[in-house]
Amino acid sequence: MLKVNRKKHDEFENEYAEMALKVMESKRLEGYDDIADEDWPSFVLREFYEKIVEYGLADEMGLEKLSDQVVERSLDDIRYFIKKLLLATPEQIHRAHIYLKSMKKNLNSESPDISKDTFLQSFQKTYYRAMCERKDERGVKYNVRILKSLGIRSCPYCGCEYIGGRGKKILGAELDHFVNKTDYPFFALCLYNLIPSCSACNNHKRKADDLELISPFEEKADFDSNIGIRLHSRPFVREEDGTYHESSIEVRVISDRYSEEYDRYKKNIKVFALQDIYEAFEDEAALYLDRMVRYPGTQVEEIEQILAMDGIDEWQSRVRYRHRLEQDLFLDRCAEGTEQSKKPESKMYTDLYRTYRQKN
Ligand SMILES: [Zn+2]
Incomplete structure (x- = not known):
């Protein structure tokens, strides 16, 4: 397991979230034929917002809710709110994960059931794929952009497989939803829920819905x-x-x-x-x-002394030399x-x- 420096995403975050919003606004979900094309962007964003609030995630994740009056909510306000969710920290996602999991356990006839929620299920299936396939102006797909933005070359889960890009294609890498998207569709597009990993690790983790795992993005992961x-x-x-x-x-x-x-x-x-x-x-x-x-250590010292014989008397230079020797060996x-x-x-x-x- 390796920690991934999430600050690397800092400059990419905004572009990513804007693109994810664009994907939602431009791609229609199946089963909503009654919505006119021009009404789609407003419909999908409002519906997603309602779901986030309905399932109690706004409070759990500390996302500031919008006005109770539907008419007072402008589309820009909703966009801003959803953007916050798309860029939620791994800690926020972890809290929401705990909350939703306990909700699922105590499911009764009154409570909303995510697995049967047609909007959310269609949302996660359609938009994650669409987002990965979406290309930037240079023709590079967003799954490649996510990987390249982090600048990592080894799978964070196993630490041994090479993952990377070759040209415009992703190589040996998949994006793992740290919190799985079928049970928790809200996080299907969250940038900090997408961990580039090798396919073996992604496969291994597929069935683990584990609160106890530590995300490579988590601040305290070490x-x-x-x-x-x-x-x-x-x-x-x-x-x-x-x-x-x-x-x-x-x-x-x-x-x-x-x-x-x-x-x-x-x-x-x-x-x-x-x-x-x-x-x-x-x-x-x-x-x-x-x-x-x-x-062994003693021999390294010996070699160091031999190398240091020619005029390297300064202590600092000796330390540097020794370090280089250890580096080489x-x-x-x-x-x-x-x-x-x-x-x-x-x-x-x-x-x-x-x-x-x-x-x-
Ligand atoms: Zn791996």
């Missing part, structure tokens, strides 16, 4: 310091059911067991089957570890924090490097 590995000299990993299987790498939550987030990080490991991903990486890991065995495949999302597999190499160096 997978780098909370998820790490343990290296076993004898290859085994204990399964939850008490059995063992062979692996020299064990993925685990490395933060305090009693921390508030412990279970959420654990859930992320489980849902994306990260243990399997690290195991598939074992051969690469063995080569990398071998390099570290061949160049071990750190070339590592990265920290949000930088990891630019380099596939860098989180795994970083975990290996840290764990091995700590031990030796």
Whole structure:
């Protein structure tokens, strides 16, 4: 799991939301033939606004409601309101997710049922597709724009698959609805609910409607310091059911067991089957570890001294030199924090490097 720097979307946000509004206003939903073409933009935006309020999301997400008097609501005000929803933060979406999920659990004959709401279901099915297919003035589709705006090159869920664009096409990437769009159609177009991911991860997550997962966009998400590995000299990993299987790498939550987030990080490991991903990486890991065995800390120091002999006496230059040496030998495949999302597999190499160096 990798954190994604959501600030990268800052400059793209407005263009995205305007385009999403345009898609709603220009594309008609099936089953509303009685609405005249010229009335469509007003109808669809007003209807969506009504639904958001009806399901209680405005209050839950802290979106300022418009006047109670329908006649007083101008279309521009409604546009502005919907734009706020389209650009809701992952934290706002998370709150609404909790709320809607509990509502679904306590469903009674009086309460509105999202899964049977023809407008909302038609909305999520039609507009998400249409938005992805929509092209900007240079002919680049918006699903590619979303990915490129974030500037990431590795799947945030597994950290190992390359995702990116080639020309005007998206490569190896899909957009995962972090909160799924069938059960929660309100967020089908929310920019911060769309996580570019590899198709394997998207597929894996498809059925998980999990409140406990942490979004790569969340402010407090810190997978780098909370998820790490343990290296076993004898290859085994204990399964939850008490059995063992062979692996020299064990993925685990490395933060305090009693921390508030412990279970959420654990859930992320489980849902994306990260243990399997690290195991598939074992051969690469063995080569990398071998390099570290061949160049232990003392030898790095020795090489550094040899290199430093020719007139590099200043302490600062020595530190720089040493850093470069370490860089060449071990750190070339590592990265920290949000930088990891630019380099596939860098989180795994970083975990290996840290764990091995700590031990030796
Ligand atoms: Zn992935």
